[in-house]
Amino acid sequence: MTTKFTPDHEYLRVEGSIGTVGITPYAQEALGDIVFVELPEVGKVLKKGDEAAVVESVKAASEIYAPVSGTVTEVNTTLSGEPGLINSDPEAGGWIYKIEIADAGEIDGLLDSDAYAQLTL
Amino acid sequence: MAQTSADDLKTTPLFERHLAASGRMVPFGGYNLPVQYPSGIMAEHKWTREQAGLFDVSHMGPCYLTLTSPSGDDEADHAAVAALLEPLVCGDIAALKPGQIRYTLLLNAQGGVIDDLMVARSPVQPGSLYIVVNAGTKDNDFALIAAAAGDRAQLRRADDGALLALQGPEAVNVMAHIVPGATELGFMQCGVFDWQGEKLVVSRSGYTGEDGFEILASAKAGPLLWDALLGDDRVKPIGLGARDSLRLEAGLPLYGHDLNETISPIEADLGFAVSKRRREAADFPGARRILAERDGGLSRIRVGLIVEGAPAREGAEILDQSGAPLGVVTSGGFAPSLGKAIALGFVPPTQAAPGTKLQVSVRNRAQAAEVVQMPFVPHRYFRKPKAS
CATH class of the missing domain: 3.30.70.1400 (Aminomethyltransferase beta-barrel domains)
Structure with a gap:
């Protein structure tokens, strides 16, 4: 298992061919209280960089982009009733969707944890 | 995650206090002001509704x-x-x-x-x-x-001082310990009070729908008064984010969004602000249009909407049930006190009655919305009984 990051503050936790996508603790802190999450549909085919989901704070809406290309296999429906999980537990209970990764080569283009940490200093 | 280019922004006399409280500073109206403190907009909003929130509104x-x-x-x-x-x-x-x-x-x-x-x-x-x-x-x-x-009166700016707002049900009990005389004021009354040798202009007014006070102090006294108010456990500092969600729940318009130079008082549903004597004299700018609108010649009016699902933000289209466009949202967001999305926007008067079912377009999807009576959250102003 390995976790990669985008400059837009999404994380991709890779287990075999499935990646779990959410936003980083830094991102949830910056966005503030999340009040609504628009989830993608299971089966949706995404290209790297496509808008996959939207998280809304009290103040504003923020798009969540696909870190890699692939097909959505599962979404975190708990977030519909408890969007605040993204704030309280962004890396575990606050995951947003899972994706069947189409091209494992795209993973290498993402940031590792050291590079991401540099970005958010 | 906008970067604050602090160079050409003005600061208020409370700037150091905001930094010390880890306020997240943003540019607003030409000033560097806190959008929130570490507790966050939701907690700050609820604290103001339940206790007392302290706002720096020195930019006004x-x-x-x-x-x-x-x-x-x-x-x-x-x-x-x-x-x-x-x-x-x-x-x-x-x-x-x-x-x-x-x-x-x-x-x-x-x-x-x-x-x-x-x-x-x-x-x-x-x-x-x-x-x-x-x-x-x-x-x-x-x-x-x-x-x-002209030369008959002089306008003297007083925006080089500190303007604080203390808002919420506990505001009056806090003021009783600091500026006791101010608790005698009724809603929409002001007075001048002495506080530690400094002159304060205190108004019983605000922008949250709650009882509260707005206090003008000198740049020197402002930070000391800020500290004195925060010395009371019932008071927490509140940023601009919660100021906006509080005023939205109170149904109060925000200039530049729900009001602008094309919108009339009648369209903005602020007919109460067109005083009777002035109406009868028809002696104010735009009287012809405004009086005609008041007599029914109105093409749009500001309403409050409860929105199902994702918040409808400024600029979102308001649609009728068949999907035909009626108007736009001018402010919208999440109402922490209600746990749902609310919005202000303009629709034709025929679609403005409370209970009217409409839709709003959010990211090109139509979501259900309903016109409701404003305010969304009841005002709790302190109105003094009329002197007999």
């Missing part, structure tokens, strides 16, 4: 308009200074009693709103008005008022 535009040569007769001097301001606004300024505040509107010749503002008759100085305008519009407002006054 307080000023005094004072007769150059007062006669010494209080009533005659008030009539004289009121007559200088009235040609710009639709409110009855002449009728104000000493210390009474009125919400009014600066209008252009077409009846559009140049700004919304508070005007008080000075509680202490004959022939003087205490006026508070919005931050983003203040230079223009002050220029308009000063030009209208």
Whole structure:
């Protein structure tokens, strides 16, 4: 298992061919209280960089982009009733969707944890 | 995650206090102000509804308009200074009693709103008005008022000090320990009080729908008063984010969003601000349009909407049930007190009755919305019983 990051503050936790996508603790802190999450549909085919989901704070809406290309296999429906999980537990209970990764080569283009940490200093 | 380019931003006398409290500073109306503190908008909003929130609103535009040569007769001097301001606004300024505040509107010749503002008759100085305008519009407002006054009155800006707002059900109990005399004020009354040798102008008013006070202090006294108020456990500092969600729940318009120079008072559902005497005299800017709209010739009106699902933000289209466009959302967001999304926007009067089922378009998807009576959350102002 390995976790990669985008400059837009999404994380991709890779287990075999499935990646779990959410936003980083830094991102949830910056966005503030999340009040609504628009989830993608299971089966949706995404290209790297496509808008996959939207998280809304009290103040504003923020798009969540696909870190890699692939097909959505599962979404975190708990977030519909408890969007605040993204704030309280962004890396575990606050995951947003899972994706069947189409091209494992795209993973290498993402940031590792050291590079991401540099970005958010 | 906007970067604050602090160089050309003004700061308020509370700037160091915001930094010390880890406020997240953002540019707003030309000033560097906290959008939130670490507890976050949701917690700050709820704290204000339940306890007392302290806001730095020093970016706003307080000023005094004072007769150059007062006669010494209080009533005659008030009539004289009121007559200088009235040609710009639709409110009855002449009728104000000493210390009474009125919400009014600066209008252009077409009846559009140049700004919304508070005007008080000075509680202490004959022939003087205490006026508070919005931050983003203040230079223009002050220029308009000063030009209208000519050499008969002088406009003195007071926006170099600190303006604090203490809002919430516990505000009065907090003030009882700090400026006890101010608790005698009723909603929309102001007074001048001494605090540790400093003069404070205190108004019983605010922008949250709660009981509370707005306090003008000198730049020197402001931070000390801020500390004194926060010394009470019932008081927490509140940022601009919760200020916006609180005013939205209270159904109060925000200039530049729900009000602008094309929108009339009647369209904005602020008909109460067009005073009876002024209506009868039809002597305010844009009177022809405004009176015609009041008599039914109205094409759009501001309403409150409860929105199902994702918040509808400013600019979202409002649709009827068949999907035909009716108007746009001018402010919208999540209402922490209600746990759902609410919005303000403009629709034709035929679609404006509470209970009307409409839709809003969010990211090209139609979501259910319903017109509701405003305010969304009941106002809890402290109105004094009329003196018998």
